[in-house]
Amino acid sequence: MTTPLIEARDVRVTFDIRRASDLPWHTPPQLRAVNGVSFKLEQGKTLGIVGESGCGKSTLARALIRMLPAEGEVIWEGKTDLLKLSPRQMLKYRSDIQMIFQDPLASLDPRMTVGEIIAEPLRTHRPKMGRAARKEKVREVMEKVGLLPNQINRYPHEFSGGQCQRIGIARALVVEPKLLICDEPVSALDVSIQAQVIALLEDLRRDLGLTIVFIAHDLSVVRHVCDEVMVLYLGQMMEAGATEKLFTEPQHPYTQALLSAVPIPDPEVERNKVLIALEGDLPSPLNPPSGCPLRTRCPRATDICATKPPTAQIAGRQVFCHHPGPAPEVQAVLAES
Ligand SMILES: Nc1ncnc2c1ncn2[C@@H]1O[C@H](COP(=O)(O)OP(=O)(O)OP(=O)(O)O)[C@@H](O)[C@H]1O
Numbered sequence: 001m002t003t004p005l006i007e008a009r010d011v012r013v014t015f016d017i018r019r020a021s022d023l024p025w026h027t028p029p030q031l032r033a034v035n036g037v038s039f040k041l042e043q044g045k046t047l048g049i050v051g052e053s054g055c056g057k058s059t060l061a062r063a064l065i066r067m068l069p070a071e072g073e074v075i076w077e078g079k080t081d082l083l084k085l086s087p088r089q090m091l092k093y094r095s096d097i098q099m100i101f102q103d104p105l106a107s108l109d110p111r112m113t114v115g116e117i118i119a120e121p122l123r124t125h126r127p128k129m130g131r132a133a134r135k136e137k138v139r140e141v142m143e144k145v146g147l148l149p150n151q152i153n154r155y156p157h158e159f160s161g162g163q164c165q166r167i168g169i170a171r172a173l174v175v176e177p178k179l180l181i182c183d184e185p186v187s188a189l190d191v192s193i194q195a196q197v198i199a200l201l202e203d204l205r206r207d208l209g210l211t212i213v214f215i216a217h218d219l220s221v222v223r224h225v226c227d228e229v230m231v232l233y234l235g236q237m238m239e240a241g242a243t244e245k246l247f248t249e250p251q252h253p254y255t256q257a258l259l260s261a262v263p264i265p266d267p268e269v270e271r272n273k274v275l276i277a278l279e280g281d282l283p284s285p286l287n288p289p290s291g292c293p294l295r296t297r298c299p300r301a302t303d304i305c306a307t308k309p310p311t312a313q314i315a316g317r318q319v320f321c322h323h324p325g326p327a328p329e330v331q332a333v334l335a336e337s
Contacts, residue, residue: 003078004040006064006179008086011037012233013056013063013235017286026179032283033059041228043178046205047211048226048243050219050258052282056235057215061181064213065097066090095125098172102184104164108156108171115152118142120169125175137174145170145200162193162285164283169200173208180204181213186221198225219262223247231255234285234293241317249326251319253298254278256327275325292322 013034018087022028034056040242049057066082074082076093078217085093098121101107108117111123118138129137139149145166156164165185172180182201186194197219204210216222222229223243230240232252250256253276260276278297283289289296295305300323310320 002042004075005043005077006328007038007040007073007075008060008064009038009073009075011060011063011070011074013059013068013070029286032288033285034063035288036072037230037235037237038072038231039230039237039240041179041211041213043211044205044209045227046214046225046269048217048222048229049213049232050217050222050229051232051238052258053217054282054285056230057232058183059235060232060246061099061183061213061215065094065099065181067099074264091125095121095175096177097181098175098177099181099183100165100168100172100185103188104161104168105156107168110156113153113155114147114159114167117156117167118174119309121171121175138170140175141170144173144204160193161189162197165189165197166200169197169204173204176211179213179245181214181215184217185214186233187217192225194221201225210329218256219247231258234283234288237318237320238294239317239319239321245317251314251317251324252321253300253323254294254328261325294321317330 008033011034012032013143015031015033016028017031037060039047049060051057062068064074064082069075070083072083076082076096080093082093112120115135115138118141119134122134122137136150142149142152147163147166147170156167159167162275186197189197201212204227205212214222214226226243228241229243229246229277231238231252233254238254239246239250246255250259257276257278276299279299280297283293283296289306291307292298292301292305292310295301298305300321302323304322308322310322314324
């Protein structure tokens with residue numbers, strides 16, 4: 001088996017929730033935003049991370065690149081645990097892992113020109129690179145992402161949302177990373193522009209052999225783009241596996257509920273589809289349910305779900321459920337879509 005480019009082992013991120021009214025000696029309540037997530041990702045593959053808002057997708061992504069303190073292990077190229085490195089040692093790996101964000105305009109410094117923005121990572125990670133070489137590299141990467149070289153001296157506000165995301169992608173690619181983490185890269189864009197940016201990411205993956213972690217709300221985009229998918233709920237993994245298998249034969253009730261809510265382009269199929277509804281609201285992550293986090297909303301919950309965290313595995317798939325199994329009504333619809 002090939003060594004994964006990145007492997008997360010039991011990654012946990014906890015936030016102390018301090019209120020202004022708390023006295024200094026009070027222990028603040030803790031919010032477990034990511035609670036024991038593990039995965040392996042091979043070079044050249046794309047992993048999708050999906051789940052409702054607040055399930056910990058962005059926090060997990062930020063933990064992988066040490067933008068947030070985390071526990072557990074993040075093993076890079078089978079050798080180095082990124083979570084154990086000092087900030088100085090981590091600098092060496094920073095250019096290997098780059099990130100692009102949801103709101104392209106907000107993530108670009110409005111006072112800098114496009115050329116300066118894209119060149120900035122080179123100043124940090126390739127300090128010995130000369131001015132001319134830097135400019136050449138910036139032009140090259142602009143061309144790769146579909147920006148015109150004569151736009152190099154313009155400012156972010158002069159660009160559309162889609163073009164700003166291209167600038168963000170160029171800034172990430174200029175240091176030739178091995179892993180690109182895309183945090184909802186197209187959610188803020190118009191649908192027609194979304195397709196262009198997705199197509200660009202796919203071209204780049206193919207041409208540059210990039211490995212991608214792709215965080216998204218939109219399950220149709222994930223199905224289209226990702227080789228593997230991981231479904232999170234309240235900071236925990238519910239189900240993970242190869243995309244097509246997971247989409248057509250979901251085994252976890254939470255995955256089935258998420259997939260049953262995806263609109264289907266064929267109006268006839270959409271009208272007749274069965275929606276699997278989860279009961280009640282999302283519990284507070286400050287006080288998650290015991291045992292399985294889904295059990296308060298799950299149609300299959302039994303006594304064991306309240307006492308024991310599920311660890312079940314089904315051939316080739318991770319399904320964290322005490323009662324995994326197909327939902328024929330969802331599968332029938334997915335097979336038709
Ligand atoms: N800096 C922080 N301090 C305290 N709590 C935080 C912080 N950042 C995130 N959280 C909490 O951690 C949990 C996970 O948040 P996160 O942003 O990772 O979710 P998400 O799945 O990416 O959501 P979205 O899809 O809305 O971006 C949420 O309950 C959120 O309120």
